[in-house]
Amino acid sequence: MIEIKGVTKYFKEKKQTIAAVQDIHVTIAQGEIVGLLGENGAGKTTLLRMLSTVLEPSEGNMFIHGINIHKQPDKIKQRIGVLFGGETGLYDRLTARENLAYFAKFYGMSKHETKIRVEELAKRFGMKDYLDRRVGGFSKGMRQKVAIARTILHNPDVILFDEPTTGLDITSANMFRELIKSLQREGKTIIFSSHIMEEVEMLCQSIIMIHKGKMIYQGTNEQLYKEEESTDLNYIFMSRIVRGA
Structure with missing residues (x-):
């Protein structure tokens, strides 16, 4: 299980303090696949970097399997796998x-x-x-x-992917999607950000939407479709961004 409790991350930029993410509260069950949606600069990568122990939150706490990520990072690093878009690390x-x-x-x-x-x-x-x-x-x-x-x-028990199929050809992207399905069958908990709505619809049971650092939705796909009276995720996403809630 992943728990994010009141997490905020500030960055200083040209004598200004900017909140990259603000007061995020999320609970993700073991074995769940979660799609993380947001525009560029919305705070998706910052959130994933905090979960991966690369960044520390300015406020709030994060837990994986009950372990405080930033108080016991060595215990967590053995249990998570991380791939950030464009950074293969090879x-x-x-x-x-x-x-x-x-x-x-x-x-x-x-x-x-x-x-x-x-x-x-x-x-x-x-x-x-x-x-x-x-x-x-x-x-x-x-x-x-x-x-x-x-x-x-x-x-690892928990896997974080940040836009992993960006720039991949069709064959490689399909290979990744099949991998996600097989990892789910193995009981892995997966969070991945993507701009490809069809990918999120195909692979995820639930969705987190972030806009300007604030969470504007967390829940199941079915719940979201019911609330919006639509199954067009691209339309729903743009509509939520315009409304900001």
Whole structure:
């Protein structure tokens, strides 16, 4: 379970204090897939970075499985996987296999465990043909597959994806969507931000909408459709932004 209680994050910019997110309250059940929607600059990435322990909230608290994220970050890092859009976090001079082995050490995985897991993920994502090639020459789709493999390498309970299909071709994007479905069957809790409404409709049971740092909706898709008397998520999203509530 993920609990976000009264979280606010301030940034200072040119002698001004700006609230990137304001008073966010969210509860997400274990095994739930949640779509995080908002315009660019709405606060989605800031919220995900706080959940990943990269940023600390200015106010409020966050919990994963009852553990305070920012008071016990070392306990949390072993239980979460994170992939931010456009930031694969891979080393160009290393092969895909070497990259995965490098990150496995941070998760305390043994060499034997790493070898088995890397082979398993290479087969799962169709990476066997380029597993021992340097990442520097990879296409965006190939890099993204390795980055996703890195994200779930240690079999985390909670997975955070920030616009993971942006820039991917159709085949790679469909591979990611099938991955989400399989991770759900494994009982993983997943939050991912996306600008692709069809993707959110297809994969998510619930939605969080953020506008100018404030949460304007949290609940199930069905509840949202009922409230808005529409099943057109793109229309609903734009309408909520205009209304701001």
